[in-house]
Amino acid sequence: MSSTRLSRDEQAKKKAIEEARKAGELPPEVDNEGNMINPHIPEFMSKAPWYLNQEEGAGLKHQRDAKKKVDTIKDMNVWYKRGKDAFVKGKKEKRYRKGACKNCGAMTHKEKDCLERPRSTKKSAWKTGKTFARDEVKQQNFNLSYDASRDRWNGYDANQQLKKIELYNKAEEERRKKALRDREEKYRLKKLKKEEKRAAKKAEKKKAKEEATSEGKENGSDSESSFGDTDSESENENSDADLSGVKEGDDAKLAQKMFTIGTAVKATVRNLRIREDTAKYLRNLDPNSAYYDPKTRSMRANPTPHIPLEESTYAGDNFISNTGEAKELAKAQMFAWEAQAKSGEEVGATHLNANPTEMMLRQKEFKERKEKLKNMKKAEVFAKYGGEEHLKKPDPTILDTESNTYVEYSSDGRVLKGNDTKQRVLSKYEEDVFPGNHTSVWGSYYDVDTQQWGFACCWQTNKKGYCTGEAGKKAKIASMRMKLDANTSERDVNTTDETSGTSANEIKGYDPSEKSMLYGTGNVDVKLDPSKLEAAKKRYEESNRREETGESGKRKYNSFENSGSLTVEDMEIYKRNRSRKGDPMLNKTVQ
Secondary structure: OOOOOHHHHHHHHHHHHHHHHHHOOOOOEEOOOOOEEEOOOOOOOOOHHHHHHHOOOOOOOOOOOOOOOOOOOOOOOOOOOOHHHHHHOOOOOOOOOOOOOOOOOOOOOOOOOOOOOOOOOOOOOHOOOOOOOOOOOOOOOOOOHHHHOOOOOOOOOHHHHHHHHHHHHHHHHHHHHHHHHHHHHHHHHHHHHHHOOOOOHHHHHHHHHHHHHOOOOOOHHHEEEEHHHOOOHHHHHHHHHHHHOOOOOHHHHHHHOEOOOOOOOOOEEOOOOOOOOHHHHHOOOOOOOOOOOOOOOOOOOOOOOOOOOOOOOOOOOOHHOOOHHHHHHHHHHHHHHHHHHHHOOOOOOOOOOOOHHHHHHHHHHHHHHHHHHHHHHHHHHHHHHHOHHHHHOOHHOOOOOOOOOOOOOOOOOOEEEOOOOOOOOOOOOOOOOHHOOOOOOOOOEEOOOOEEEEEEEOOOOOOOOOOOHHHHHHHHHHHHHHHHHHHOOOOOOOOOOOOOOOEHHOOOOOOOHHHHHHHHOOOOOOOOHHHHHHHHHHHHHHHHHHHOOHHHHOOOOOOOOOOOOOHHHHHHHHHHHHOOOOOOOOOOOOO
């Protein structure tokens, strides 16, 4: 405490500063640690006593606890050892140890602190030397703060709750299985009893027929009663069949709780669900989705329209109400309303709920009269204009049947033997168009040398040209021979062509039909060179490899120019390796 006194001006200045801090005009005072000091605290509390020798600017440090407890728990699963974990594991002691508890024989406490049941002097551990208790584990000192020591969730183990849930699920599963077994046993016994009763009735009826005289008449009342019995028995059989199909895991059938009113009358509890099922209003949380009516617990629209119907477990109440005979019932209701509006009868005369049998009979008669009128109008139209034979359908027994027609195909799909009478599928383009007096369509011929399409009837590649027939073919062959002679005259006759392996003396003429075999119209029995076939196979595999690895995309600028003529071996390798999706024997395996 400083011995210096403040002057009157300094005291007035200090008081003015304190008033300004209390009024909020100046920021509050800050101590050495950076904590703000409340200006409203009285001076006898904010000022430290003289005997503490506290430095200037210490603030309220003298009011705090010097030995503040800090929580040392770093892991929420670490806590005091309890139960069997509170004792040291290992072998039990067989002899009494000096300094141990005389009552139980543990070394971790004395006799006065022992929590076991007090034994008599003759049966105590230090007298008998038997039944020694295990030593307790030395518990960890967590040095908890005030709040941590009073936390009710300290030491809580979540696995305990998981064990409870697992135990509850097992008990629930056993209860469900027992209910299913009891239900099956109950209906099995009921069905057995009905079968015995039915067998007894059949035996009585057979005995009565044998005892009846030859002039006896059948009793109408007996037949009626027996007819009623069979109906009730058939209904009971159907109900037994429905309930016998309930097996383990049929949650959908278990969810539909059914009860019986009277005899063989089943009713379903609507709009109720098991609590484990997902509620309708929780299937789609979007507020703009299907509307849920809490009063009737109904959701008419589909809450999940983005999910396909075959994958969806719930598609709305309207989807369920449109299944079965619901549509027929709606049509009957519409017929009743229309009939009532047209005839002007009373409400009960054509009411579906009041007179359902009469209503259904009227609807049936109306449909028959409507169909009869339709057939009469149809017959009048046929009698006047004809054409009935075009509406007759062929006998279904002769459609899509097997035939004895033998057709043999080559590896590339050409017909070798027989006649392929299979109907071809038409395209969206015009077919069988023969312009310019041609007898074949455009595109039926391909000139390999000029790489142009043309007509097969005259080998002409001009689409607008007039057909010249066989004369055009002869002129084409003559022109190609002239070109061939001009090329061969410039070379030595005995020189061998390196690319084709054929000498010029062996070329006698040019016939375009020789190259037509490349595209499936030439001679099938052509002889192939094995070495050239192997080279063509390697080129084909190399081309496929480059396409798979992406090297085929690095082409040169003029890569589409003809780099070489197409050989028969190249087409043979292509025909062997191409996939035919329309082949019915493609996926068949030879056994």
